[in-house]
Amino acid sequence: MRNLLLLGLLLLATFFATSLQAHEFSTANLTLKQYSQDVHVGYIAVSVSDLHHTLNLDSKNDGELTWQELNQSHSKVTDYLSDHLVFSSGDQACEPEWGFDIALMDSYGETLLKQPLTLQCPTPINVNYSALFDTTSDHKLLLNWQVETGQAQTIIDGPNQPWQLTSGTQSAWDTFLFYLYQGMIHIWIGLDHILFVLTLLLHFVNKPIKPLSNDAKPISPVKLKSMIWLITGFTIAHSITLTLTSLGWISIPSKWAEVGIAISVAYSALNVMTHWVKQLMLMTVAFGLLHGLGFAGALTELGLSKSHQLTSIIGFNLGVEIGQVAIILAAIPFLWLLNKKEKVRKISVPLISVAILALGLMWVWQRV
Template identity: 45%
Template sequence: MSRINYWRFERPLKLWSLSIMLLLSVFILLNSPTSSAHQFSTAHAKLEPNGENQYQGYLALSLQDIQQALSIDPNNDGKLLWQEVINSMPNIEGYLTNNLTIWHKPLNPQDTAVTCQINWSKAPKLSELYGETLLQIPLTAVCPEQEAAVDQLSLQYSAFFDILNDHKLLLTWSFNEGETYFIVDNAKQITSLPFVTSSVLDTIHFYLYQGVIHIWFGLDHVLFVFALILPFAWLRFRQGRYSGTKSLALKDLLVLITSFTLAHSITLTLTALNVLSIPSQWAEIGIAISVAFTAINIITHWVKRLGIITFLFGLLHGMGFAGALSELGLSKTYKISSIVAFNLGVEIGQVAIIFLLYPLLTRLRKTQVLQYRLVPTLAVLIAIMGGYWIVERL
């Protein structure tokens, strides 16, 4: 009986296969995200009551976003000076006034809503918030007195959405020593700020959802998980190593994923609690290396037992997750609950990805032609993407 040689392709890839791989590689590189798969255009805001019918807080914005919207660098030399920012404040404040509306929502829908006046009277400053340097602009909102009963405060924010597709506002509403968190991701969204103290369940729901969303939109994490489980589509992989067996054991796959989960849970928690800290750039480079190495290893088999290397790479990914969590900010009232909920959300998103891909792995395993052409093609494309991120993040 002839024996399949599992250590190399059964037949060489034809010219058309190589052409497809090259075209797909070029397409991915031309349409790839920016160097960090986690850095989106993000603004931050905080608002809290400050006496009757008055509110105070701030907007914290990226200078890069402001430059893109308003061109506040007059000589276009790429070096934004603080004096140039100060000189541009009237334009910045005018832009924000036109794109931020706050009003009291009446309890009776038939009553007229009253719009609050927004003031930018205090001086701005540069602040280190959520892991990046932002222009923090203090604001106050004064709402006229009204006879109608007020149900809640409403807010509509529309800045930057017309020029930045990935822009979002992370809003913290403080009330009675409790904090509620909101995300504004489109210009038409109206956010309702209730006059009640947030509960731990509200906090858990927010961070759980954000954990799921983060891994689904974190392309480097998704590709790493895909590269990690792709070997299970090959006949020669079982029990965490290349062996030549024909069985596809879900439990073996789950062992690797559990190793990855345990590792990134450790570093996510330690980093979020400020026990562990490394420059975010190095963590992002390490994540990119993990993507490229894991993909290349599908073809080269440098490492046959993936449990240990998966755990080590998981430590790096945990730091990446922690960076996203720091961008959101931790609940002061429910700090541990925030970390646990975000981590659990990441796990839910990760498991969803695996179970969506598992039928594909099973299908590939049943078709030898697909195995020996599609699997290495996918591995090469993932490796190219990982290599691209390495160069971009250096």
């Protein structure tokens, strides 16, 4: 009975872990580029779900938000943004001009409304952003602003965080911290990456623990050092393709990169049960090269810092590695329980693997 209860808790935890959506990390993007001394052009992209939750854009109240309703709600959205995205220079307010050619874009699996804007304002420019913080948990604004002398980037994660754009170039340290954070976020909200890492960890527990003699030394049920070494191999591999793609040295259509990532998730889950590939490092490195192409797509969305390109890539890669180690540490208690309870392990590991295999195959079908 106790084993069944433990199995249920493990499967429930797995269900919630694999059901996490990118919406749990609400993120908006403000991207601007200086075209003349005082003119800046770009867009703000905000989650459609967040806007709907805050402004109730479903005019028909039928539970389905359509593109027509989004277009009809344009003035409501821009009025809201005008109140919560305030630009100024000194004591002078700078009113943005909102474009009408709105569009939808995908970011980390979340559908965003891309709202163009033009800003006429002399530097230094003060930015005060306060949208969605009172209605959406864990909301952040990623700000990416290209100016004539370089590039400025920051993260605004609270309503009382005014920020100023100057004519100077952002420091290498600030650039490093920005991309470090983005690397961690990308691995944590990328469900396909998380499941691939999870399948790698399951390889360590899908073998019975042999009984020990009385005088034998105990064997650690979870080989933390080996796990981190394997994940580091994954990081080194995806760092290669991420760097080469970000610098424009190789170019592969993002669609096929995403298909390859889905295949890697499905095959790694299948390998947990079959052990067809016994050299895990070889499989991890091979699939790591594919995942690097996916990470490069995320880095392309952010844009490399023109003045600190190498710093941007190093920070992003290190952030991904930190995120992966955090996933390992979070999974250790479950892996330990699986190794300790052989009956639970024999049932739960195949079930978890089959569930991940099914998700991987579904993604392959969707992405092809």
